[in-house]
Amino acid sequence: MKDAWSSDEVRKAEEPLIAAGVPLMARAAYGLAQVVLREVAARRARTRARAGGVDGARLRGSLGSDGLPGTARRRPPRAAGRGDVRGARAVLLVGPGNNGGDTLYAGAHLVQRGLTVTAVLASARAHEAGLARFREVGGQVASLADLRVPAVVEAVRGADVVLDGLVGVGARGALRPPAGGLVRALADARAAAGDQWPYTVAVDIPSGIGVDDGALPGPVLRADRTVTFGALKPGLVLPPAAGVAGAVELVDIGFPATPGAAPRTAGPRHAWGAADPAAGRVLRLEAADVAELWPVPGPGDHKYTRGVVGVVAGTGTYPGAAVLATSGAVLTGAGMVRYLGPESVGTRVLLARPEVVVAGGRVQAWVLGPGVPVLDPDDDGPDDEGQARRIFGALAAVTGVLSEDVTGGRVPAVVDAGALTMLEHRLPAFAVLTPHAGELAELLRGLGHDVDRAAVEARPLHWARTAHQATGATILLKGAVTVVAGPxxxxxxxxxPAWTGTAGAGDVLAGILGTLLAGRSAEAVRDETLAARLAAAAVLVHGRAATRASAGGPVAALEIARAVPAVVAEILGR
Incomplete structure (x- = not known):
C-alpha cells in the first residue's frame, strides 16, 4: 500500500533526523542526480539510435547563445557502463528554500558527470551551501532578476533536462511572482513545443501544486518525472495534480516507516469547509492489498454463502447497461446474480449471461441505477419501466427505513447513474455512490452547494469529502484518478489506461464492486471503513482488466468484464 504523508507529517519526520545530524539534503540530492543521469543517458541513447549514431547534443549551441552566461566545460570521459551523458545540458530552476538546495547539490553532481549545468535563481536568496558547492565544481549561475523571462524560456527549450526546484512542500497557494510568471511562460512554451520539450523533472513536487489536496491553484510546469524524498505527498497521487506529476519516483532518505510514533487515525467528523488532511490518510492500494481483501471461496462455500448480488439496471432504451453490470458481477465471482427489471431487458441479460437469475429474492448487496434515466421530479411518468420503484424499495432496505423483518436486514449497495437522483434519506457508509464529476456536482447542488462540474474537477478531494459528510455514504468519484472518500x-x-473512458465501463465497475460488497456483506455493515477499501479494490481490478483488454489500444466495456477473471487470478497468484 502506498501511503502519502501530509506536509506537516514530513516536517515532523525531518526534525529528529536533522537534529541527529542525518544528511537528508545530501541523500536527496544524490538520489535526484542519479535519476536525472539515468533518464538523460536513456534519452540520448534513443536519440542516437534514431539518428544513426549522431550525438544530437553536439549539434546544439552553447548556453551563452540563449542569453545565459557560460559555455560547456570539457570533462574527462566516464565509464561507458553508466551511460554517456557528457555534453548534455541541464537548466535548474532554483527557489530560495531547501528544495532549491536539493536542486543545487544535485546540479553539482551533474556537473561532475560532464553535463553543462546552469542554475537560474528565482529569488535574491538561495541555499548558501548548495550554491557555493555548485559554483565550486563549475556550475553556471544566472539570476531571474537580471534576465528577461523569454531568455530563460529559450535556455530551457535548448536543454536536455530541466529541474524544477522552485518551491517545496511548505508552499501554499499559487506561485507568487516572479516564479509564477516564469512557470506560466514555461508551461505555455511546453504546451506549444509538444515532444520537442526537454525532459522535465520536478524536485519533490511540481512547484505550485496543492501538496495536501492535489489542487492546481495556479500555473504549474508539467513534469515527466517527479523525484520525491522520504515519502509520497498527497498531491502526487490526488487529482488533478497527479496529472502533472508524471512518473513518481521515491528516494529513501531515512524516514521512518510511518509518520509519528503512532499510526494516524481518522480525525473528528465535521462539515468540510476545506480539505483536511488530518481526517485520515491518503492511500493507494496495490495488488497485495487487494489479494488480502478479496473474498475467496473455500470448499464449504456455495452460491448463497459466496454472495448474491441484486442488480436493478437498464431499461428498454438502455438495455446494454444491465448486460454490462450483470456481466461485471458474474465474472468477478458472485455466487449468484439476480436481475430485476423489465422483461425485455431481462431476456437480453439472459442471452448474454444465462447464469443470471431473473427473479427476486434475498441478496447480500445491490447494484442500483446503471442505465436507468435520471428521475425528473416534474415528470409524472418517467420512462424507467418501473425501475425507479425497484430502486426506491432497495434503498429503503439499505437505509433501514423498512423493517429488517421485511427486508431480512440491511445490506451494502452500489448507487450509480440514475439512482443517484433518488436519494431521500441519509445513507450508511456501506452504500457506495459512484458518480463522475458532473453527477457529483448535480448531487451536491441538490444538497444546497453552489458547485458545477469544473469546480468538482478542480478540487475532487474536497468535494468527495463534502458529499460523504452530506450523505453519509462512501463516495467513489470516477475519473482518470479515482478518489474514494468515506469515514x-x-x-x-x-x-x-485512458482508453477506459468509454460508454459502459462504469456499468462494469458497478458490477465488480457489487460482487465485492456481497462477498463481504456482513463485515461491510459492521465496519464502516470497509466499503471504501473494497471500492478502491474494485477500481484497481477494473483498471487492470481494462489494461489487459486494451493491450495499448481501444477497448470496449464488455471486454473489460471478460478480462476480470484473469486479473483476479493474477492478483491472487493462481
Whole structure:
C-alpha cells in the first residue's frame, strides 16, 4: 500500500533526523542526480539510435547563445557502463528554500558527470551551501532578476533536462511572482513545443501544486518525472495534480516507516469547509492489498454463502447497461446474480449471461441505477419501466427505513447513474455512490452547494469529502484518478489506461464492486471503513482488466468484464 504523508507529517519526520545530524539534503540530492543521469543517458541513447549514431547534443549551441552566461566545460570521459551523458545540458530552476538546495547539490553532481549545468535563481536568496558547492565544481549561475523571462524560456527549450526546484512542500497557494510568471511562460512554451520539450523533472513536487489536496491553484510546469524524498505527498497521487506529476519516483532518505510514533487515525467528523488532511490518510492500494481483501471461496462455500448480488439496471432504451453490470458481477465471482427489471431487458441479460437469475429474492448487496434515466421530479411518468420503484424499495432496505423483518436486514449497495437522483434519506457508509464529476456536482447542488462540474474537477478531494459528510455514504468519484472518500482514510487509484473512458465501463465497475460488497456483506455493515477499501479494490481490478483488454489500444466495456477473471487470478497468484 502506498501511503502519502501530509506536509506537516514530513516536517515532523525531518526534525529528529536533522537534529541527529542525518544528511537528508545530501541523500536527496544524490538520489535526484542519479535519476536525472539515468533518464538523460536513456534519452540520448534513443536519440542516437534514431539518428544513426549522431550525438544530437553536439549539434546544439552553447548556453551563452540563449542569453545565459557560460559555455560547456570539457570533462574527462566516464565509464561507458553508466551511460554517456557528457555534453548534455541541464537548466535548474532554483527557489530560495531547501528544495532549491536539493536542486543545487544535485546540479553539482551533474556537473561532475560532464553535463553543462546552469542554475537560474528565482529569488535574491538561495541555499548558501548548495550554491557555493555548485559554483565550486563549475556550475553556471544566472539570476531571474537580471534576465528577461523569454531568455530563460529559450535556455530551457535548448536543454536536455530541466529541474524544477522552485518551491517545496511548505508552499501554499499559487506561485507568487516572479516564479509564477516564469512557470506560466514555461508551461505555455511546453504546451506549444509538444515532444520537442526537454525532459522535465520536478524536485519533490511540481512547484505550485496543492501538496495536501492535489489542487492546481495556479500555473504549474508539467513534469515527466517527479523525484520525491522520504515519502509520497498527497498531491502526487490526488487529482488533478497527479496529472502533472508524471512518473513518481521515491528516494529513501531515512524516514521512518510511518509518520509519528503512532499510526494516524481518522480525525473528528465535521462539515468540510476545506480539505483536511488530518481526517485520515491518503492511500493507494496495490495488488497485495487487494489479494488480502478479496473474498475467496473455500470448499464449504456455495452460491448463497459466496454472495448474491441484486442488480436493478437498464431499461428498454438502455438495455446494454444491465448486460454490462450483470456481466461485471458474474465474472468477478458472485455466487449468484439476480436481475430485476423489465422483461425485455431481462431476456437480453439472459442471452448474454444465462447464469443470471431473473427473479427476486434475498441478496447480500445491490447494484442500483446503471442505465436507468435520471428521475425528473416534474415528470409524472418517467420512462424507467418501473425501475425507479425497484430502486426506491432497495434503498429503503439499505437505509433501514423498512423493517429488517421485511427486508431480512440491511445490506451494502452500489448507487450509480440514475439512482443517484433518488436519494431521500441519509445513507450508511456501506452504500457506495459512484458518480463522475458532473453527477457529483448535480448531487451536491441538490444538497444546497453552489458547485458545477469544473469546480468538482478542480478540487475532487474536497468535494468527495463534502458529499460523504452530506450523505453519509462512501463516495467513489470516477475519473482518470479515482478518489474514494468515506469515514477516515481516502483512497486514490490510477490503474486504468485512458482508453477506459468509454460508454459502459462504469456499468462494469458497478458490477465488480457489487460482487465485492456481497462477498463481504456482513463485515461491510459492521465496519464502516470497509466499503471504501473494497471500492478502491474494485477500481484497481477494473483498471487492470481494462489494461489487459486494451493491450495499448481501444477497448470496449464488455471486454473489460471478460478480462476480470484473469486479473483476479493474477492478483491472487493462481
Amino acid at each position: 477516515g482514510d481516502v483512497y486514490t487509484q490510477a490503474d486504468a
